[in-house]
Amino acid sequence: xxxxxVTVDGQSRTExxxxxxxxxxxxxxxxxxxxxxxxxxxxxxxxxxxxxxGQTVKSCSVLAVQAxxxxxxxxEGLADGEWHQVQKSFKECHGLQCGYCTPGMIMASVDLxxxxxxxxxxxxRDGLEGNLCRCTGYHNIVKAVQHAAAAGxxx
Amino acid sequence: MTAVDEGTATTAPGRAKSVGTGLKRKEDxxxxxxxxxxxxxxxxxxxxxxxxxxxxxxxxxxxRIDVTPALSKPGVxxxxxxxxxxxxxxxxxxxxxxxxxxxxxxxxxxxTDEVRFVGECVAVVVASDRxxxxxxxxxxxxxxxxxxxxxxxxxxxADGADxxxxxxxxxxxxxxxxxxxxxxxxxxxxxxxxxxxYVNQRLIPMPMEPRAVVAAPTGSDGELTLWxxxxxxxxxxxxxxxxxxxxxxxxxxxAPDVGGGFGxxxxxxxxxxxxAVVALEIGRPVKWVETRSENAQATHHGRxxxxxxxVAITNEGKILGMRVDLLANMGAYMMIITPxxxxxxxxxxxxxxKMEAYDFTCTGVFTTTTPTDAYRxxxxxxxxxxxxxxMDDLAAELKMDPLxxxxxxxxxxxxxxxxxxxxxxxxxxxxxxxxEKAVAMFDYDGLRAEQKQRRESGDTMQLGIGxxxxxxxxxxxxxxxxxxxxxxxxxxxxxxxxxxxxGKVEVVTGTSPHGQGHVTAWSxxxxxxxxxxxxxxxxxxxxxxxxxxxxxxxGSRSLVVGGMAVVxxxxxxxxxxxxxxxxxxxxDPGDLEFVDGAFGVKGSPGTTxxxxxxxxxxxxxxxxxxxVEPTLQGVSTVDPQSFSFPHGTHLCAIDVDTxxxxxxxxxxxxxxxxxxxVNPMIVEGQVHGGLAQGIAQALYEEAVYDDAGNLVTxxxxxxxxxxxxxxxxxxxxxTVTPSTTNPLGVKGVGEAGTIASTPxxxxxxxxxxxxxxxxxxxxxxxxxxxxxxxxxxxGGGSGAADGGERTAEGTIAYGGASTxxxxxxxxx
Numbered sequence: 001x002x003x004x005x006v007t008v009d010g011q012s013r014t015e016x017x018x019x020x021x022x023x024x025x026x027x028x029x030x031x032x033x034x035x036x037x038x039x040x041x042x043x044x045x046x047x048x049x050x051x052x053x054g055q056t057v058k059s060c061s062v063l064a065v066q067a068x069x070x071x072x073x074x075x076e077g078l079a080d081g082e083w084h085q086v087q088k089s090f091k092e093c094h095g096l097q098c099g100y101c102t103p104g105m106i107m108a109s110v111d112l113x114x115x116x117x118x119x120x121x122x123x124x125r126d127g128l129e130g131n132l133c134r135c136t137g138y139h140n141i142v143k144a145v146q147h148a149a150a151a152g153x154x155x
Numbered sequence: 156m157t158a159v160d161e162g163t164a165t166t167a168p169g170r171a172k173s174v175g176t177g178l179k180r181k182e183d184x185x186x187x188x189x190x191x192x193x194x195x196x197x198x199x200x201x202x203x204x205x206x207x208x209x210x211x212x213x214x215x216x217x218x219r220i221d222v223t224p225a226l227s228k229p230g231v232x233x234x235x236x237x238x239x240x241x242x243x244x245x246x247x248x249x250x251x252x253x254x255x256x257x258x259x260x261x262x263x264x265x266x267t268d269e270v271r272f273v274g275e276c277v278a279v280v281v282a283s284d285r286x287x288x289x290x291x292x293x294x295x296x297x298x299x300x301x302x303x304x305x306x307x308x309x310x311x312x313a314d315g316a317d318x319x320x321x322x323x324x325x326x327x328x329x330x331x332x333x334x335x336x337x338x339x340x341x342x343x344x345x346x347x348x349x350x351x352x353y354v355n356q357r358l359i360p361m362p363m364e365p366r367a368v369v370a371a372p373t374g375s376d377g378e379l380t381l382w383x384x385x386x387x388x389x390x391x392x393x394x395x396x397x398x399x400x401x402x403x404x405x406x407x408x409x410a411p412d413v414g415g416g417f418g419x420x421x422x423x424x425x426x427x428x429x430x431a432v433v434a435l436e437i438g439r440p441v442k443w444v445e446t447r448s449e450n451a452q453a454t455h456h457g458r459x460x461x462x463x464x465x466v467a468i469t470n471e472g473k474i475l476g477m478r479v480d481l482l483a484n485m486g487a488y489m490m491i492i493t494p495x496x497x498x499x500x501x502x503x504x505x506x507x508x509k510m511e512a513y514d515f516t517c518t519g520v521f522t523t524t525t526p527t528d529a530y531r532x533x534x535x536x537x538x539x540x541x542x543x544x545x546m547d548d549l550a551a552e553l554k555m556d557p558l559x560x561x562x563x564x565x566x567x568x569x570x571x572x573x574x575x576x577x578x579x580x581x582x583x584x585x586x587x588x589x590x591e592k593a594v595a596m597f598d599y600d601g602l603r604a605e606q607k608q609r610r611e612s613g614d615t616m617q618l619g620i621g622x623x624x625x626x627x628x629x630x631x632x633x634x635x636x637x638x639x640x641x642x643x644x645x646x647x648x649x650x651x652x653x654x655x656x657x658g659k660v661e662v663v664t665g666t667s668p669h670g671q672g673h674v675t676a677w678s679x680x681x682x683x684x685x686x687x688x689x690x691x692x693x694x695x696x697x698x699x700x701x702x703x704x705x706x707x708x709x710g711s712r713s714l715v716v717g718g719m720a721v722v723x724x725x726x727x728x729x730x731x732x733x734x735x736x737x738x739x740x741x742x743d744p745g746d747l748e749f750v751d752g753a754f755g756v757k758g759s760p761g762t763t764x765x766x767x768x769x770x771x772x773x774x775x776x777x778x779x780x781x782x783v784e785p786t787l788q789g790v791s792t793v794d795p796q797s798f799s800f801p802h803g804t805h806l807c808a809i810d811v812d813t814x815x816x817x818x819x820x821x822x823x824x825x826x827x828x829x830x831x832x833v834n835p836m837i838v839e840g841q842v843h844g845g846l847a848q849g850i851a852q853a854l855y856e857e858a859v860y861d862d863a864g865n866l867v868t869x870x871x872x873x874x875x876x877x878x879x880x881x882x883x884x885x886x887x888x889x890t891v892t893p894s895t896t897n898p899l900g901v902k903g904v905g906e907a908g909t910i911a912s913t914p915x916x917x918x919x920x921x922x923x924x925x926x927x928x929x930x931x932x933x934x935x936x937x938x939x940x941x942x943x944x945x946x947x948x949x950g951g952g953s954g955a956a957d958g959g960e961r962t963a964e965g966t967i968a969y970g971g972a973s974t975x976x977x978x979x980x981x982x983x
Contacts, residue, residue, distance in 0.1 A: 020286070029284075034196035035189020037414070039363050040447035044871035047363060075189035083187070091183040094840050098670030099186030100363040100414025106187060125879040132871070134363045134415050135670050137847030137908075138879040140840060 004068035008033060009077025017064045023057070024048040026064035027074060035076040036103055039132070046131030049104035050074045056111040058104075058130070075103035078110065085153035086110050086145070095144030097135035105131050109145050110153075117154035119145070170751040173679040173689050174899070177836030180675045181689075185412075192411040194367035194384045195444045202369070203232055205430060205443040206288035208278040208295050209453065210270035213306070213523040213864020214319070215299035217268055217277070224294040225280050230287030233437050234295065236278040237265040243432045245398040247425050247488070250643045251495035253519075257329040260320045260521075262488040264425035264432075270299070271319055271487035271523050273865055274452025276425055281433060281441060304864035308461055308482045308520045319487055319521040328485055328519040329494060333501045335576040336512030338467070341476030345467035349552060351545050355537045356934050357459035357484065357858040359868070360530045361876055364414025365445035366454060368427050370434035378405040379435060383427055386416040387707035388667055390644070392699050394423040394491070399432055406431075410697040413669030417848065418529030419454050420669065421709040423491050426453075451869040456858055457530020459484035460497060462541045464504065467512075472553050474564050476512035477576075479504045479541070485519045486526035493526055494519050495642065499534030502577045506542045507586055507626045507802060508564040513576040523864045529709060531848055532906045535627045536913060543623045543914035544931075551925055557622050557918075558590065558599075565624065572895065579628060581800045582895045585828060586624060589890045593804040593826040596886055602808050602822075610926050618821075619809045619923025623915035626802040629711030629903030634794050647794040648712070649704035650720035652681060652728050654787040656774035658767025660685060660692040662724075665705020666717035667697045671905065672837045673713060677721050679833055680899070684725030685766055686752020704792065711801075711903025714833065719897050720793040727789030728766075735772055735787075736764045738780040799894045799902040803827035805911045809919040813927070816942030818854060818920055824886045825911065830894040830902040838904050842887050845908020851877050852909075853916035857935040875935070924948070931957040 001016035008031050017026060027033040027050070036059060039047030043061040050059045051073040059072075078084045086109050089095065096102040105128065112119065112127035119127060124145045125138070133141060145153075185191055222234035237244070244264040252259060266277050278295050282288035303317035310316055311326040319326055342348060369382040379401060385391055388408040396403035413420065426443055434441045445454070461482040467475045483497035497517045505513050532539075550557035566573045568585045575581060599620070606618045631637075634645035649665040662681045666673055678692040695701050706716075729749055736754035737744040740762060747754045755763035769787060772778065776785035808822040823846065832838050855875040859868045868874040893900030913934070920936050921929060928948030932941055940958025947959075 018286070025285075028196075029198075033189075034193070035191060037191075037193055037195070037364065038444075039365070040871045042447065042870045042872045045363065045447075075187075079188060087187040090187050091179055094180065094836050096183060096186055097672070097840055097844060098363065098413065098415040099182070099191065100193070102186050103189050121884070122880075128879045130878075132363065132876050132878055134361060134417065134848075134876065135844045136840060137843035137845075137885065138882055139843040139885055142879065142884070 002065050004065055006067050007071040009074055019063070019065055021064040022060055023062040023064050023067050024059035027059060027072070033074045033076055036074045037100055039100065044132065045101070046108060047101050047104040049107040049131065051107060051111065056108055075106060078106065084110060085151050086113065086148045089144040089148035089151065089153060093140050093144035093147050095136065095141045101131060101133040105133060105141060109148065112145065113149055113154040118149055170686055173682045174833050177834055178675055178679055178689060180672050180837070181678060182672060182674050193364060193414060194369055194382045194411055197369045197382055197442070199369065199371055199440040202440040202442055203281045203283060203437070204285040204288045205433065205441050206280050206285065206292055207276050207426070208292045209449070210266065210273055210275040210277055212270060212299050212301060213273050213304040214302040215270050216302060217266060217270065217297060218300050219296070219298040220278065221296040222278050224296060225291040228287070228291035228294050230283035231280060231291045232283070233281040233433070234278065234291070235265070235433065237263060237267045240432060240436060241265055241267055243399065244428055245400065247428065247490065248394055248398055248423065249489035249491060249493060251492040252641055253331050253494045253498050254329045257494060258323050259489045260323065264428045272525050274449065274525060276429070279429055279433065281437060285444065304862065305523045306860050306862060306864050308484055308522060311520050311522055312518065319523055326521045328521055330516060330518045331498055333515040333577055334513065335578060336476065338476045338478055338512040338514035341512035342467040345475050346470040348465060348467050349549050350463065350465040351548055353462045353464070353541050353544055354933055355458050355460040355462055355540055357527070358457045358530055358852055358856050359451055359858050359874055360417045360419035360454065360457055361450065361874065362415030362417055362419060365447055365450040366420065366424065366426065367444040368430040369440060369442045370430040371440035372434055372438055376405070377401065377435065379431055380407045380409065381427065381431055382409045382411055384413050384420060385410045386413065386420040386667055386669055386709055388697055388699055389665060389705040389707050391423050391427060395428065395431055399428050401431060408699045410667050416669050417531045418457060418533055418709060421529045422455055448870050451874060452525060452866055455490055455528040456486065456525050457527060458537060459527055460537050462537065464541045464545050466545065466549065472549070472555055472560050472563055474508055474510045476510055477505055478514040479516070481517040483517055483519050484524065484527055485521050486524045487521065488526050490526045490528045493528045496527065496529055496534045497537065498640070500538035502575065502579045502628060503535045503538035504542050505576050506539065507566055507624060509566055510576050524860055525866065531845065531909045533710065535906065536849065536910045539623065539625045539627070539910050540914045543625065544917060547622060547918040547922065548930065561624050580797065581626070582797065583892045584626065584800060584802050585890060585892045586802060589802065589826045589828050590624060590804040592888060592890060593806050593824050596826070596888060597806040597822065597824040599806065615812065615814050617811050617813055617923040619811055619919040619921065621807040621809065621915040621917065621919030621922055623805040623911045623918065625805070625911040626800050627907060627910045628798040628800055629906065630715035630795055630799045631710035631712045632795065633797060645794065646706060646716065647792050648706055648717040648720045649792045650717070650724040651790045652721070652724040652788060654685070654728060654766060654770035656771055658691065658770050660687055661695055662692055662721055663695045663702050664717055664721065665702060665707065666713040667705065667707045668713070669708065671708065671713060671841070672834065676714065676833045676837060677718065680718055680721050681725055684722060685728060687766065711905040714901055715799050715897055715903050716793065716795050718833070718899065718901065719795070720791050722898050723791035723793050724789040727791055728787060731789065732766055732769045732787060734780055734783055735769050739764050739769070739772060797896040799830065799896055801827065801829040801902040801904065801907050803907060803911055805915040807915040807919040809916065809923060811920055811923040811941060813945055816938035816940070816945065818936060818941060820850070820883045820916070822886065823883055825908070826888045826890055827907050828890045828892050829904045829907065831891060831900040832889070833901065839887055841904045842908045843885055845906060846885055846912045847877060847882055849909040849912030850882065850916050852913045853934055853936060855881065855935050933958045
């Protein structure tokens with residue numbers, strides 16, 4: 001077991017974990033952040049995307065011990081009093097149906113807009129390539145990111 | 156509390172109707188903030204984790220199995236093979252024996268003496284966490300004696316074939332036929348007969364949430380609660396009771412948030428049975444969460460048909476008759492409706508076209524592969540693919556515009572209601588209007604002109620235009636029809652509506668949404684029926700304790716069947732409220748009208764009683780009319796009188812790079828007619844997602860087995876679910892021809908996009924390359940396949956110029972599609 005200290009959605013915690021424990025399982029089963037789901041075992045789907053020290057990571061591809069000393073933001077910590085613009089835009093534009101990919105899709109979109117506040121359609125599609133959705137055909141997800149960009153969602 | 160005021164209320168100005176508006180979804184607030192309740196989120200005190208040992212072989216005899224070494228591994232509390240608990244598991248059921256002489260094999264939840272597909276459950280380990288359970292699997296000892304894999308359908312039904320189930324003596328499960336008119340006579344008088352063979356490849360549904368199950372013993376007398384990521388909690392309850400012998404009244408099934416299904420969770424899985432039995436056995440809650448790799452192997456697959464379709468025609472292109480002959484891959488076992496899936500397409504191959512005769516035959520074939528069952532569209536995408544591919548190929552053969560050929564043969568608007576050649580009554584449709592609108596949106600003539608120019612200039616980038624004019628039958632289903640089809644259950648749906656003392660409304664539904672937005676749409680329907688605000692309505696679903704009756708969600712049935720139960724339950728609420736209102740208003744019930752949520756005397760504006768006031772009166776029940784029971788609720792179970800028949804015209808323009816084989820959709824236009832619409836925003840989303848899955852079949856997705864029966868597309872690395880860059884924006888619109896078979900005039904929409912889009916895309920690619928000699932390209936139309944099809948056609952080789960197998964060697968070998976056409980009515 002290895003002792004790690006991680007700040008998750010603003011709260012710091014220290015505990016012993018197995019070295020092989022994946023960050024997503026740490027978040028879900030040790031911290032109780034079950035808003036971040038698991039969709040695959042090959043890091044293709046992106047459902048488990050979170051922000052770690054300002055970088056988006058697929059939390060199934062990071063070991064919990066690698067997050068030692070880091071600050072992790074999940075979908076549950078994204079809203080700051082009120083919803084992030086990207087969350088608002090996903091609802092406004094019907095950018096989700098079953099909602100399983102949505103946490104990862106929103107986290108990836110937030111990062112995309114941070115790097116490129118006014119992306120083209122192609123830049124949005126390329127930027128979200130690592131996140132799979134089976135419900136929407138991406139049409140309204142792209143529209144949602146465009147909507148968020150127009151509303152100044154990069155903040 | 157205004158509800159008890161004795162004062163008068165004047166009739167309010169007309170309340171805006173919610174149905175027809177794009178109300179933002181009520182579901183979304185939880186889903187965009189991570190405040191979700193997926194099955195995998197559930198944690199219970201003392202809960203253990205299950206992991207399955209699965210067969211690594213497509214076909215083998217189990218000569219020895221020993222789970223005891225796993226018991227000494229860290230954290231392990233139990234391990235079972237069929238030896239230990241097989242007696243308690245029973246055989247997994249099939250509820251659709253399509254013929255009297257169908258062969259349905261035993262399907263033990265844990266394999267007993269033989270395994271028949273890679274991924275089949277062989278043993279289960281129960282441990283303190285999911286890592287420990289997975290670790291302990293390695294300690295289980297199994298000796299397998301390999302048996303021949305059977306992966307090719309044609310080889311499977313040839314004489315002397317190796318058998319999947321040796322006791323059956325054949326790999327053919329059933330042959331099912333449907334006839335209308337006299338096909339031999341139609342063929343005899345035809346000028347020509349045109350025959351095509353198509354491959355509708357196997358797909359993996361791949362909802363983003365893999366399956367998950369939590370089973371918890373909840374009482375002292377064998378009670379059990381099962382949370383499962385399913386589309387069908389009510390059906391799971393019945394089947395679990397029948398299969399594992401757990402009394403139905405002791406079972407509570409909950410489908411919490413479910414992350415997509417697309418038919419793959421319209422199933423009763425062996426892991427559900429095992430979880431229930433193991434939880435009762437060890438007396439503790441157990442959880443199992445499927446990995447994506449397990450999902451690819453052990454969650455049922457879809458499609459997988461070899462299709463032969465033939466039309467007898469006049470020289471002008473008028474269709475006189477159609478013959479369809481299918482081989483449908485069942486996989487290794489019959490799951491709940493495996494045999495019925497290709498049969499659901501039987502009424503759809505003739506589609507929107509008029510003809511004198513129709514002859515349909517389907518043979519279900521066992522192979523040592525993952526069982527197939529429902530995948531979005533379930534039989535109808537396969538049918539639409541074959542007939543719409545045929546129409547484009549036939550138009551090319553006749554040197555006609557493919558739209559003109561369709562117009563010559565389709566049912567005209569004035570002919571509805573129309574009884575199809577297979578005996579289905581199409582309620583309504585306007586193929587002319589949808590096509591006219593789509594053609595205008597698409598700039599059909601402009602794109603044809605560009606295509607001509609590019610062909611003439613020998614451009615390496617060729618433009619193809621593909622057409623699909625489809626219909627489908629949805630709204631499963633009138634129970635009497637299901638009975639005639641030998642389906643063992645009914646097709647009704649249930650709703651209870653309660654108006655609470657404070658005037659808020661609870662709608663209980665038997666549908667089980669998993670992304671479709673029923674909470675929003677049902678709120679809109681109930682709000683309009685009762686004259687309340689949609690925000691004052693809540694929808695209760697997915698738990699057999701709170702929603703005890705239901706037939707669940709699949710087959711584009713939820714609105715056209717479940718929504719009608721909501722309407723009928725609301726009507727019963729209004730009926731009862733009318734009697735109470737009449738008493739309160741000292742009027743005759745027949746003199747009252749119900750407008751915008753309040754009863755008043757017809758023709759005399761003035762005193763009214765709102766539904767909320769009536770609900771409170773029904774709650775206090777201090778002064779109810781004689782014979783009226785307290786509380787205000789309506790209960791209805793609705794059996795649909797017929798199917799509904801959505802239709803539409805889909806047009807795809809695709810750029811094909813003839814040097815690389817790369818295809819890219821330039822424009823996708825669809826005009827769907829799904830009758831009246833409850834929520835256009837949700838409808839459009841359903842169409843988008845459906846299009847994506849249909850386009851994915853055409854361009855990207857294919858489950859591939861090697862000749863040893865190994866699934867070589869067993870993860871999202873190998874199985875190409877499209878990502879955002881792989882798809883375009885879609886140009887969608889609608890025409891509205893209301894259904895005549897339900898009170899809202901609605902038709903289903905959940906599968907329309909998937910059913911329609913696949914042939915539009917393939918037709919476009921073939922159209923781009925036809926002048927180069929290409930007549931067919933096998934799905935998934937990878938760049939390699941497109942390139943090979945061009946090379947074969949250009950080389951004038953004798954092989955089928957359709958791109959061939961996805962992998963050259965060592966994969967499932969159907970022998971390629973034949974693309975011959977014959978003239979003069981000689982072909983068989």
